[in-house]
Amino acid sequence: MQNAFQWALDPWQSPLVARGGLVAILVGASAGAIGCWVVLRDLPYAAESLSHGMFPGLVGASLLGLPIALGGLVGLVIAAGAITAARRWVTEDGHAVAVAITPLLGLGAILALSGPVPPGIGDSLFGDVLAANGADLAAALVLAPILLIVLHGSHWRLLAAGISGRKTRLMDGLLLCLLAVATAAAARSLGALLAVAMIIGPAATARRLTVRAAPMLWTAALIAGLSAAIGIEISWHADLATGPTIAICAIIPAGVLAIVKPSGKQT
Amino acid sequence: MQPSFKETTVTVEELNAGYDGVTALRGVDFAATTGERIALLGPNGGGKSTLIRTLSGELAPISGAFNATERIGTVSQRDSARSDWPATALDVAICGTLDSLPWWRVPRRAQRTAALEALDAVGLKDMAGKRFGELSGGQRRRAQVAAALAGGAKVLLLDEPFAGLDNVSSERLEALIADLARAGTTLLVATHDLDQARSWEKVLCLNGEQIAFGPPDDVLEKDTLRKTFGADLLEIAGGGLMAPPHHHHDHEH
Numbered sequence: 283m284q285n286a287f288q289w290a291l292d293p294w295q296s297p298l299v300a301r302g303g304l305v306a307i308l309v310g311a312s313a314g315a316i317g318c319w320v321v322l323r324d325l326p327y328a329a330e331s332l333s334h335g336m337f338p339g340l341v342g343a344s345l346l347g348l349p350i351a352l353g354g355l356v357g358l359v360i361a362a363g364a365i366t367a368a369r370r371w372v373t374e375d376g377h378a379v380a381v382a383i384t385p386l387l388g389l390g391a392i393l394a395l396s397g398p399v400p401p402g403i404g405d406s407l408f409g410d411v412l413a414a415n416g417a418d419l420a421a422a423l424v425l426a427p428i429l430l431i432v433l434h435g436s437h438w439r440l441l442a443a444g445i446s447g448r449k450t451r452l453m454d455g456l457l458l459c460l461l462a463v464a465t466a467a468a469a470r471s472l473g474a475l476l477a478v479a480m481i482i483g484p485a486a487t488a489r490r491l492t493v494r495a496a497p498m499l500w501t502a503a504l505i506a507g508l509s510a511a512i513g514i515e516i517s518w519h520a521d522l523a524t525g526p527t528i529a530i531c532a533i534i535p536a537g538v539l540a541i542v543k544p545s546g547k548q549t
Numbered sequence: 550m551q552p553s554f555k556e557t558t559v560t561v562e563e564l565n566a567g568y569d570g571v572t573a574l575r576g577v578d579f580a581a582t583t584g585e586r587i588a589l590l591g592p593n594g595g596g597k598s599t600l601i602r603t604l605s606g607e608l609a610p611i612s613g614a615f616n617a618t619e620r621i622g623t624v625s626q627r628d629s630a631r632s633d634w635p636a637t638a639l640d641v642a643i644c645g646t647l648d649s650l651p652w653w654r655v656p657r658r659a660q661r662t663a664a665l666e667a668l669d670a671v672g673l674k675d676m677a678g679k680r681f682g683e684l685s686g687g688q689r690r691r692a693q694v695a696a697a698l699a700g701g702a703k704v705l706l707l708d709e710p711f712a713g714l715d716n717v718s719s720e721r722l723e724a725l726i727a728d729l730a731r732a733g734t735t736l737l738v739a740t741h742d743l744d745q746a747r748s749w750e751k752v753l754c755l756n757g758e759q760i761a762f763g764p765p766d767d768v769l770e771k772d773t774l775r776k777t778f779g780a781d782l783l784e785i786a787g788g789g790l791m792a793p794p795h796h797h798h799d800h801e802h
Binding site: 322434435437438439441442444445446489492493494495498 | 631633634636637641647652653655656680681
Protein backbone atom coordinates (compact mmCIF):
# COMPACT_ATOMS: atom_id res chain seq x y z
CA MET A 283 0.00 0.00 0.00
CA GLN A 284 2.78 2.34 1.02
CA ASN A 285 4.61 1.40 -2.14
CA ALA A 286 1.62 2.31 -4.25
CA PHE A 287 1.39 5.66 -2.44
CA GLN A 288 5.08 6.25 -3.01
CA TRP A 289 4.66 5.26 -6.66
CA ALA A 290 1.85 7.80 -7.07
CA LEU A 291 3.83 10.56 -5.36
CA ASP A 292 6.92 9.84 -7.41
CA PRO A 293 6.37 12.32 -10.26
CA TRP A 294 5.37 15.15 -7.93
CA GLN A 295 8.72 15.10 -6.17
CA SER A 296 10.25 16.73 -9.21
CA PRO A 297 9.81 20.54 -8.86
CA LEU A 298 9.26 20.79 -12.63
CA VAL A 299 6.38 18.32 -12.54
CA ALA A 300 4.90 19.76 -9.36
CA ARG A 301 4.82 23.29 -10.79
CA GLY A 302 3.68 22.25 -14.24
CA GLY A 303 1.11 19.88 -12.75
CA LEU A 304 -0.34 22.58 -10.52
CA VAL A 305 -0.64 24.93 -13.51
CA ALA A 306 -2.33 22.19 -15.56
CA ILE A 307 -4.76 21.38 -12.72
CA LEU A 308 -5.72 25.04 -12.12
CA VAL A 309 -6.05 25.93 -15.79
CA GLY A 310 -7.77 22.62 -16.55
CA ALA A 311 -10.34 23.04 -13.77
CA SER A 312 -11.17 26.57 -14.98
CA ALA A 313 -11.44 25.38 -18.59
CA GLY A 314 -13.65 22.48 -17.47
CA ALA A 315 -16.09 24.80 -15.67
CA ILE A 316 -16.30 27.23 -18.60
CA GLY A 317 -16.72 24.25 -20.89
CA CYS A 318 -20.10 23.53 -19.25
CA TRP A 319 -21.59 26.72 -20.68
CA VAL A 320 -19.84 26.07 -24.01
CA VAL A 321 -21.58 22.68 -24.16
CA LEU A 322 -24.91 24.01 -22.89
CA ARG A 323 -24.96 26.95 -25.32
CA ASP A 324 -23.95 24.68 -28.22
CA LEU A 325 -20.64 26.41 -28.81
CA PRO A 326 -18.16 23.47 -29.03
CA TYR A 327 -17.45 24.31 -32.69
CA ALA A 328 -16.55 27.88 -31.73
CA ALA A 329 -14.36 26.50 -28.92
CA GLU A 330 -12.45 24.22 -31.27
CA SER A 331 -12.20 26.90 -33.92
CA LEU A 332 -10.85 29.55 -31.57
CA SER A 333 -7.97 27.27 -30.61
CA HIS A 334 -7.24 26.61 -34.30
CA GLY A 335 -7.61 30.27 -35.18
CA MET A 336 -4.86 31.32 -32.82
CA PHE A 337 -2.37 29.05 -34.60
CA PRO A 338 -0.81 31.82 -36.80
CA GLY A 339 -0.39 33.95 -33.67
CA LEU A 340 1.44 31.11 -31.93
CA VAL A 341 3.70 30.49 -34.93
CA GLY A 342 4.35 34.23 -35.31
CA ALA A 343 5.35 34.48 -31.65
CA SER A 344 7.69 31.48 -32.03
CA LEU A 345 9.31 33.00 -35.14
CA LEU A 346 9.75 36.39 -33.49
CA GLY A 347 10.90 34.92 -30.17
CA LEU A 348 7.97 36.50 -28.28
CA PRO A 349 6.06 34.82 -25.42
CA ILE A 350 3.76 32.09 -26.76
CA ALA A 351 0.81 33.29 -24.63
CA LEU A 352 1.08 36.77 -26.18
CA GLY A 353 1.05 35.24 -29.66
CA GLY A 354 -1.96 33.14 -28.66
CA LEU A 355 -3.89 36.17 -27.45
CA VAL A 356 -3.09 38.16 -30.63
CA GLY A 357 -4.14 35.11 -32.65
CA LEU A 358 -7.44 34.93 -30.75
CA VAL A 359 -8.16 38.62 -31.40
CA ILE A 360 -7.46 38.10 -35.12
CA ALA A 361 -9.64 34.96 -35.14
CA ALA A 362 -12.52 36.77 -33.41
CA GLY A 363 -12.18 39.68 -35.88
CA ALA A 364 -12.15 37.28 -38.83
CA ILE A 365 -15.30 35.51 -37.57
CA THR A 366 -17.05 38.85 -37.06
CA ALA A 367 -16.06 39.97 -40.58
CA ALA A 368 -17.16 36.65 -42.12
CA ARG A 369 -20.55 36.99 -40.42
CA ARG A 370 -21.24 40.05 -42.55
CA TRP A 371 -21.27 37.89 -45.68
CA VAL A 372 -22.15 34.44 -44.43
CA THR A 373 -25.47 34.13 -42.65
CA GLU A 374 -25.03 30.77 -40.89
CA ASP A 375 -22.85 31.20 -37.80
CA GLY A 376 -21.19 27.79 -38.23
CA HIS A 377 -20.35 28.52 -41.86
CA ALA A 378 -18.91 31.92 -40.95
CA VAL A 379 -16.66 30.28 -38.36
CA ALA A 380 -15.42 27.76 -40.94
CA VAL A 381 -14.85 30.44 -43.59
CA ALA A 382 -12.88 32.56 -41.14
CA ILE A 383 -10.86 29.92 -39.33
CA THR A 384 -9.71 27.58 -42.10
CA PRO A 385 -7.60 30.26 -43.88
CA LEU A 386 -6.06 31.22 -40.52
CA LEU A 387 -5.05 27.60 -39.92
CA GLY A 388 -3.58 27.52 -43.44
CA LEU A 389 -1.73 30.78 -42.82
CA GLY A 390 -0.28 29.31 -39.63
CA ALA A 391 0.86 26.19 -41.53
CA ILE A 392 2.48 28.32 -44.28
CA LEU A 393 4.35 30.36 -41.67
CA ALA A 394 5.43 27.24 -39.79
CA LEU A 395 6.59 25.31 -42.87
CA SER A 396 8.10 28.16 -44.94
CA GLY A 397 11.52 28.00 -43.33
CA PRO A 398 13.26 26.09 -40.62
CA VAL A 399 10.64 24.91 -38.12
CA PRO A 400 10.62 27.58 -35.42
CA PRO A 401 11.58 26.48 -31.91
CA GLY A 402 8.65 25.86 -29.60
CA ILE A 403 6.12 25.33 -32.38
CA GLY A 404 5.48 21.74 -31.31
CA ASP A 405 4.93 22.94 -27.74
CA SER A 406 2.44 25.56 -28.86
CA LEU A 407 0.43 22.95 -30.74
CA PHE A 408 0.63 20.03 -28.33
CA GLY A 409 1.71 21.74 -25.12
CA ASP A 410 4.56 21.23 -22.71
CA VAL A 411 3.34 20.91 -19.15
CA LEU A 412 6.83 20.70 -17.73
CA ALA A 413 7.91 23.97 -19.35
CA ALA A 414 5.70 26.00 -16.97
CA ASN A 415 7.75 28.59 -15.11
CA GLY A 416 7.03 30.73 -12.05
CA ALA A 417 5.24 33.34 -14.17
CA ASP A 418 2.92 30.65 -15.59
CA LEU A 419 2.10 29.47 -12.08
CA ALA A 420 1.44 33.04 -10.92
CA ALA A 421 -0.79 33.62 -13.96
CA ALA A 422 -2.74 30.42 -13.26
CA LEU A 423 -3.13 31.35 -9.58
CA VAL A 424 -4.56 34.74 -10.56
CA LEU A 425 -6.59 33.59 -13.57
CA ALA A 426 -8.42 30.63 -12.01
CA PRO A 427 -10.12 32.65 -9.21
CA ILE A 428 -10.99 35.48 -11.64
CA LEU A 429 -12.65 33.05 -14.05
CA LEU A 430 -14.44 31.45 -11.10
CA ILE A 431 -15.76 34.82 -9.87
CA VAL A 432 -16.97 35.81 -13.36
CA LEU A 433 -18.68 32.42 -13.76
CA HIS A 434 -20.30 32.78 -10.32
CA GLY A 435 -21.51 36.30 -11.13
CA SER A 436 -22.97 35.39 -14.52
CA HIS A 437 -24.31 31.95 -13.53
CA TRP A 438 -27.97 32.84 -13.04
CA ARG A 439 -28.16 35.08 -16.08
CA LEU A 440 -26.64 32.37 -18.28
CA LEU A 441 -29.15 29.92 -16.81
CA ALA A 442 -32.06 32.33 -17.37
CA ALA A 443 -30.95 32.91 -20.97
CA GLY A 444 -31.40 29.20 -21.68
CA ILE A 445 -34.82 29.08 -20.03
CA SER A 446 -36.23 32.05 -21.95
CA GLY A 447 -34.72 30.77 -25.19
CA ARG A 448 -34.17 34.33 -26.34
CA LYS A 449 -31.13 35.23 -28.39
CA THR A 450 -28.54 36.50 -25.98
CA ARG A 451 -25.60 37.83 -27.94
CA LEU A 452 -24.31 39.61 -24.84
CA MET A 453 -24.16 36.38 -22.85
CA ASP A 454 -22.65 34.42 -25.75
CA GLY A 455 -20.09 37.24 -26.19
CA LEU A 456 -19.13 37.03 -22.52
CA LEU A 457 -18.82 33.27 -22.84
CA LEU A 458 -16.56 33.53 -25.91
CA CYS A 459 -14.33 36.02 -24.04
CA LEU A 460 -14.02 33.62 -21.08
CA LEU A 461 -13.39 30.80 -23.54
CA ALA A 462 -10.66 32.79 -25.29
CA VAL A 463 -8.90 33.50 -21.99
CA ALA A 464 -9.16 29.86 -20.89
CA THR A 465 -7.92 28.62 -24.28
CA ALA A 466 -4.95 30.98 -24.27
CA ALA A 467 -4.11 29.90 -20.71
CA ALA A 468 -4.49 26.19 -21.44
CA ALA A 469 -2.53 26.38 -24.72
CA ARG A 470 0.74 26.72 -22.79
CA SER A 471 0.32 23.43 -20.93
CA LEU A 472 -1.91 21.44 -23.24
CA GLY A 473 -1.28 23.04 -26.60
CA ALA A 474 -3.67 24.88 -28.89
CA LEU A 475 -4.97 21.71 -30.49
CA LEU A 476 -5.52 19.81 -27.25
CA ALA A 477 -6.89 22.57 -25.00
CA VAL A 478 -10.34 21.98 -26.43
CA ALA A 479 -10.31 18.46 -24.93
CA MET A 480 -10.16 20.00 -21.45
CA ILE A 481 -12.99 22.41 -22.31
CA ILE A 482 -15.42 19.92 -23.85
CA GLY A 483 -14.60 16.47 -22.38
CA PRO A 484 -15.26 17.05 -18.64
CA ALA A 485 -18.29 19.25 -19.40
CA ALA A 486 -19.85 16.58 -21.63
CA THR A 487 -19.33 14.02 -18.83
CA ALA A 488 -20.69 16.29 -16.10
CA ARG A 489 -23.78 17.06 -18.15
CA ARG A 490 -24.75 13.40 -18.13
CA LEU A 491 -24.13 13.02 -14.39
CA THR A 492 -25.94 16.04 -12.95
CA VAL A 493 -29.41 17.64 -12.96
CA ARG A 494 -28.61 21.23 -12.04
CA ALA A 495 -26.12 23.66 -13.55
CA ALA A 496 -24.08 24.51 -10.42
CA PRO A 497 -23.20 20.87 -9.59
CA MET A 498 -22.46 20.36 -13.29
CA LEU A 499 -19.82 23.12 -13.20
CA TRP A 500 -18.18 21.77 -10.04
CA THR A 501 -18.21 18.21 -11.41
CA ALA A 502 -16.63 19.32 -14.68
CA ALA A 503 -13.95 21.31 -12.85
CA LEU A 504 -13.22 18.29 -10.64
CA ILE A 505 -13.03 15.89 -13.60
CA ALA A 506 -10.75 18.30 -15.49
CA GLY A 507 -8.44 18.77 -12.48
CA LEU A 508 -8.30 15.01 -11.88
CA SER A 509 -7.64 14.39 -15.58
CA ALA A 510 -4.63 16.69 -15.35
CA ALA A 511 -3.30 14.90 -12.25
CA ILE A 512 -3.94 11.39 -13.62
CA GLY A 513 -2.54 12.36 -17.03
CA ILE A 514 0.68 13.50 -15.39
CA GLU A 515 0.92 10.22 -13.42
CA ILE A 516 0.41 8.10 -16.56
CA SER A 517 2.74 10.14 -18.73
CA TRP A 518 5.48 10.01 -16.05
CA HIS A 519 5.32 6.29 -15.48
CA ALA A 520 4.66 5.27 -19.11
CA ASP A 521 7.05 7.88 -20.52
CA LEU A 522 4.42 9.48 -22.76
CA ALA A 523 3.97 13.09 -23.87
CA THR A 524 2.18 14.83 -20.99
CA GLY A 525 -0.20 17.24 -22.81
CA PRO A 526 -1.77 14.62 -25.10
CA THR A 527 -2.02 12.14 -22.20
CA ILE A 528 -3.93 14.71 -20.12
CA ALA A 529 -6.18 15.47 -23.12
CA ILE A 530 -7.01 11.78 -23.55
CA CYS A 531 -7.70 11.44 -19.80
CA ALA A 532 -10.13 14.38 -20.03
CA ILE A 533 -12.07 12.74 -22.85
CA ILE A 534 -12.11 9.10 -21.60
CA PRO A 535 -14.94 9.54 -19.00
CA ALA A 536 -17.21 11.01 -21.71
CA GLY A 537 -16.40 8.04 -23.96
CA VAL A 538 -17.00 5.51 -21.17
CA LEU A 539 -20.36 7.14 -20.32
CA ALA A 540 -21.37 7.06 -23.97
CA ILE A 541 -20.80 3.29 -23.99
CA VAL A 542 -22.22 2.50 -20.53
CA LYS A 543 -25.17 4.91 -20.72
CA PRO A 544 -25.77 5.45 -24.43
CA SER A 545 -29.09 7.26 -24.02
CA GLY A 546 -27.80 10.47 -25.58
CA LYS A 547 -29.59 13.64 -24.60
CA GLN A 548 -32.20 13.29 -21.92
CA THR A 549 -35.54 14.08 -23.44
CA MET B 550 -57.73 38.82 -0.53
CA GLN B 551 -59.90 41.07 -2.67
CA PRO B 552 -58.53 44.61 -2.70
CA SER B 553 -61.08 47.03 -1.35
CA PHE B 554 -60.78 49.47 -4.26
CA LYS B 555 -59.59 49.21 -7.83
CA GLU B 556 -56.45 51.00 -8.87
CA THR B 557 -55.40 51.50 -12.44
CA THR B 558 -52.26 49.45 -13.04
CA VAL B 559 -51.82 49.68 -16.82
CA THR B 560 -52.74 52.57 -19.11
CA VAL B 561 -52.29 52.22 -22.86
CA GLU B 562 -52.84 55.30 -25.05
CA GLU B 563 -53.07 55.28 -28.86
CA LEU B 564 -50.38 52.61 -29.05
CA ASN B 565 -49.06 51.51 -32.43
CA ALA B 566 -46.72 48.55 -32.26
CA GLY B 567 -44.82 46.31 -34.65
CA TYR B 568 -41.46 45.00 -35.80
CA ASP B 569 -38.58 46.94 -37.38
CA GLY B 570 -40.74 50.04 -37.81
CA VAL B 571 -43.51 48.13 -39.63
CA THR B 572 -46.79 48.56 -37.76
CA ALA B 573 -48.56 45.28 -36.95
CA LEU B 574 -51.06 46.64 -34.44
CA ARG B 575 -52.76 50.07 -34.42
CA GLY B 576 -54.75 52.23 -32.08
CA VAL B 577 -54.64 50.23 -28.86
CA ASP B 578 -56.18 52.29 -26.08
CA PHE B 579 -57.37 50.83 -22.78
CA ALA B 580 -56.76 50.78 -19.04
CA ALA B 581 -56.56 47.83 -16.66
CA THR B 582 -57.10 47.82 -12.91
CA THR B 583 -56.10 45.60 -10.01
CA GLY B 584 -57.73 42.20 -9.92
CA GLU B 585 -58.90 42.34 -13.52
CA ARG B 586 -58.66 39.45 -15.96
CA ILE B 587 -58.56 40.79 -19.49
CA ALA B 588 -58.94 38.33 -22.36
CA LEU B 589 -56.95 39.26 -25.47
CA LEU B 590 -58.98 37.88 -28.36
CA GLY B 591 -57.98 37.85 -32.00
CA PRO B 592 -56.97 35.65 -34.90
CA ASN B 593 -53.43 34.35 -35.39
CA GLY B 594 -51.35 37.33 -36.48
CA GLY B 595 -53.98 39.70 -35.07
CA GLY B 596 -51.46 41.39 -32.78
CA LYS B 597 -51.91 39.63 -29.42
CA SER B 598 -48.26 38.61 -29.13
CA THR B 599 -47.15 41.97 -30.52
CA LEU B 600 -49.07 43.74 -27.74
CA ILE B 601 -47.67 41.42 -25.06
CA ARG B 602 -44.12 41.81 -26.32
CA THR B 603 -44.52 45.59 -26.40
CA LEU B 604 -45.99 45.83 -22.88
CA SER B 605 -43.24 43.53 -21.57
CA GLY B 606 -40.61 45.91 -22.97
CA GLU B 607 -39.27 43.47 -25.55
CA LEU B 608 -40.44 45.70 -28.44
CA ALA B 609 -40.38 49.50 -28.43
CA PRO B 610 -43.74 51.15 -29.29
CA ILE B 611 -43.79 52.68 -32.78
CA SER B 612 -45.96 55.49 -31.47
CA GLY B 613 -48.29 56.15 -28.56
CA ALA B 614 -47.49 55.26 -24.99
CA PHE B 615 -48.20 52.92 -22.14
CA ASN B 616 -47.65 53.20 -18.43
CA ALA B 617 -47.64 50.55 -15.73
CA THR B 618 -47.70 51.41 -12.03
CA GLU B 619 -46.71 47.87 -11.05
CA ARG B 620 -43.99 45.49 -12.16
CA ILE B 621 -44.94 43.50 -15.28
CA GLY B 622 -44.17 39.79 -15.63
CA THR B 623 -44.55 37.74 -18.80
CA VAL B 624 -45.31 34.09 -19.47
CA SER B 625 -44.27 33.77 -23.06
CA GLN B 626 -45.79 31.44 -25.62
CA ARG B 627 -42.37 30.32 -26.70
CA ASP B 628 -41.58 27.67 -24.14
CA SER B 629 -38.20 27.03 -25.63
CA ALA B 630 -36.18 25.71 -22.70
CA ARG B 631 -34.70 22.42 -23.82
CA SER B 632 -35.85 19.44 -21.82
CA ASP B 633 -32.26 18.70 -20.81
CA TRP B 634 -31.50 22.27 -19.71
CA PRO B 635 -29.99 21.91 -16.22
CA ALA B 636 -32.56 23.96 -14.30
CA THR B 637 -35.20 22.89 -11.78
CA ALA B 638 -38.60 24.51 -11.22
CA LEU B 639 -37.00 26.36 -8.29
CA ASP B 640 -34.18 27.60 -10.55
CA VAL B 641 -36.76 28.91 -13.02
CA ALA B 642 -38.57 30.76 -10.22
CA ILE B 643 -35.27 32.18 -8.89
CA CYS B 644 -34.40 33.37 -12.42
CA GLY B 645 -37.63 35.41 -12.25
CA THR B 646 -36.05 37.56 -9.54
CA LEU B 647 -33.09 38.59 -11.73
CA ASP B 648 -34.86 41.56 -13.34
CA SER B 649 -35.38 43.09 -9.92
CA LEU B 650 -31.66 42.82 -9.11
CA PRO B 651 -28.82 45.02 -10.40
CA TRP B 652 -26.69 43.18 -13.00
CA TRP B 653 -23.82 42.58 -10.60
CA ARG B 654 -25.96 40.98 -7.87
CA VAL B 655 -26.61 37.26 -7.70
CA PRO B 656 -29.77 35.78 -6.13
CA ARG B 657 -29.39 35.06 -2.42
CA ARG B 658 -31.52 33.67 0.38
CA ALA B 659 -34.22 36.37 0.04
CA GLN B 660 -34.69 35.58 -3.67
CA ARG B 661 -34.73 31.85 -2.96
CA THR B 662 -37.40 32.36 -0.30
CA ALA B 663 -39.47 34.51 -2.67
CA ALA B 664 -39.13 31.81 -5.35
CA LEU B 665 -40.23 29.05 -2.96
CA GLU B 666 -43.24 31.12 -1.85
CA ALA B 667 -44.15 31.76 -5.49
CA LEU B 668 -43.92 28.02 -6.27
CA ASP B 669 -46.18 27.38 -3.29
CA ALA B 670 -48.66 29.97 -4.59
CA VAL B 671 -48.92 28.20 -7.95
CA GLY B 672 -49.14 24.74 -6.35
CA LEU B 673 -45.70 23.54 -7.40
CA LYS B 674 -43.90 23.47 -4.06
CA ASP B 675 -43.49 19.70 -4.23
CA MET B 676 -41.99 20.00 -7.71
CA ALA B 677 -39.33 22.56 -6.72
CA GLY B 678 -36.46 20.11 -7.22
CA LYS B 679 -37.74 18.63 -10.47
CA ARG B 680 -36.07 19.49 -13.75
CA PHE B 681 -38.08 22.13 -15.64
CA GLY B 682 -37.94 20.08 -18.83
CA GLU B 683 -39.54 17.10 -17.08
CA LEU B 684 -42.60 19.08 -15.93
CA SER B 685 -45.86 18.78 -17.85
CA GLY B 686 -46.95 21.65 -20.09
CA GLY B 687 -49.33 22.98 -17.43
CA GLN B 688 -46.71 22.73 -14.70
CA ARG B 689 -44.24 24.60 -16.89
CA ARG B 690 -46.73 27.45 -17.38
CA ARG B 691 -47.31 27.58 -13.64
CA ALA B 692 -43.54 27.59 -13.00
CA GLN B 693 -43.26 30.54 -15.39
CA VAL B 694 -46.06 32.30 -13.48
CA ALA B 695 -44.12 31.57 -10.28
CA ALA B 696 -41.02 33.17 -11.84
CA ALA B 697 -43.02 36.32 -12.61
CA LEU B 698 -44.51 36.39 -9.09
CA ALA B 699 -41.10 35.82 -7.48
CA GLY B 700 -39.87 38.87 -9.38
CA GLY B 701 -42.62 40.92 -7.73
CA ALA B 702 -44.89 41.20 -10.78
CA LYS B 703 -48.40 42.50 -10.06
CA VAL B 704 -49.31 42.65 -13.74
CA LEU B 705 -49.06 39.36 -15.64
CA LEU B 706 -49.05 39.01 -19.42
CA LEU B 707 -49.78 35.44 -20.53
CA ASP B 708 -49.40 34.63 -24.21
CA GLU B 709 -51.66 31.70 -25.16
CA PRO B 710 -51.04 29.91 -21.85
CA PHE B 711 -53.71 27.32 -22.59
CA ALA B 712 -52.27 26.27 -25.95
CA GLY B 713 -51.40 22.58 -25.94
CA LEU B 714 -52.72 21.89 -22.42
CA ASP B 715 -55.07 19.03 -21.56
CA ASN B 716 -58.38 19.76 -19.80
CA VAL B 717 -57.12 19.08 -16.27
CA SER B 718 -54.07 21.32 -16.72
CA SER B 719 -56.23 24.03 -18.30
CA GLU B 720 -58.66 23.96 -15.37
CA ARG B 721 -55.83 24.21 -12.83
CA LEU B 722 -54.29 27.12 -14.70
CA GLU B 723 -57.65 28.86 -14.96
CA ALA B 724 -58.18 28.39 -11.21
CA LEU B 725 -54.73 29.88 -10.58
CA ILE B 726 -55.56 32.87 -12.77
CA ALA B 727 -58.77 33.38 -10.76
CA ASP B 728 -56.84 33.14 -7.46
CA LEU B 729 -54.26 35.67 -8.65
CA ALA B 730 -56.99 38.08 -9.77
CA ARG B 731 -58.69 37.77 -6.37
CA ALA B 732 -55.35 38.65 -4.75
CA GLY B 733 -55.23 41.85 -6.80
CA THR B 734 -53.04 40.86 -9.76
CA THR B 735 -53.92 42.30 -13.16
CA LEU B 736 -53.85 39.61 -15.85
CA LEU B 737 -53.82 40.08 -19.62
CA VAL B 738 -54.30 36.66 -21.18
CA ALA B 739 -54.23 35.87 -24.89
CA THR B 740 -56.84 33.17 -25.48
CA HIS B 741 -59.03 31.62 -28.16
CA ASP B 742 -61.73 30.46 -25.76
CA LEU B 743 -64.81 32.68 -25.98
CA ASP B 744 -66.49 30.99 -22.98
CA GLN B 745 -63.44 31.73 -20.89
CA ALA B 746 -63.41 35.35 -22.08
CA ARG B 747 -67.09 35.62 -21.18
CA SER B 748 -66.37 34.71 -17.55
CA TRP B 749 -63.61 37.30 -17.13
CA GLU B 750 -63.89 40.99 -16.29
CA LYS B 751 -62.85 42.56 -19.60
CA VAL B 752 -62.20 41.60 -23.21
CA LEU B 753 -59.83 43.30 -25.67
CA CYS B 754 -60.46 42.34 -29.30
CA LEU B 755 -57.56 42.78 -31.72
CA ASN B 756 -57.23 42.23 -35.44
CA GLY B 757 -54.34 44.39 -36.63
CA GLU B 758 -56.03 47.15 -34.66
CA GLN B 759 -58.14 47.46 -31.55
CA ILE B 760 -61.67 46.34 -32.46
CA ALA B 761 -63.28 46.67 -29.04
CA PHE B 762 -62.57 46.83 -25.33
CA GLY B 763 -64.95 46.45 -22.42
CA PRO B 764 -66.92 44.00 -20.29
CA PRO B 765 -67.67 40.72 -22.10
CA ASP B 766 -71.42 41.37 -22.19
CA ASP B 767 -70.82 44.55 -24.20
CA VAL B 768 -68.02 43.26 -26.42
CA LEU B 769 -68.79 39.64 -27.22
CA GLU B 770 -71.53 40.14 -29.76
CA LYS B 771 -71.70 38.96 -33.35
CA ASP B 772 -70.60 42.13 -35.14
CA THR B 773 -67.51 42.66 -33.00
CA LEU B 774 -66.54 39.02 -33.23
CA ARG B 775 -66.93 39.07 -37.01
CA LYS B 776 -64.68 42.12 -37.20
CA THR B 777 -62.19 40.40 -34.90
CA PHE B 778 -62.04 36.98 -36.49
CA GLY B 779 -63.35 37.78 -39.99
CA ALA B 780 -64.43 34.82 -42.06
CA ASP B 781 -62.65 32.43 -39.68
CA LEU B 782 -65.39 32.76 -37.07
CA LEU B 783 -67.29 29.50 -36.75
CA GLU B 784 -71.00 29.36 -36.10
CA ILE B 785 -71.98 26.39 -34.00
CA ALA B 786 -75.30 24.67 -33.40
CA GLY B 787 -77.75 26.70 -31.36
CA GLY B 788 -76.64 30.00 -32.86
CA GLY B 789 -73.46 30.28 -30.75
CA LEU B 790 -70.11 31.44 -32.06
CA MET B 791 -66.69 29.87 -31.74
CA ALA B 792 -63.29 31.38 -32.37
CA PRO B 793 -61.17 29.49 -34.88
CA PRO B 794 -59.00 26.81 -33.30
CA HIS B 795 -55.49 27.77 -32.30
CA HIS B 796 -52.61 26.87 -34.58
CA HIS B 797 -49.11 26.76 -33.24
CA HIS B 798 -47.00 29.21 -35.09
CA ASP B 799 -43.67 30.85 -34.65
CA HIS B 800 -43.78 34.38 -33.37
CA GLU B 801 -40.23 35.19 -34.41
CA HIS B 802 -40.39 38.16 -36.74
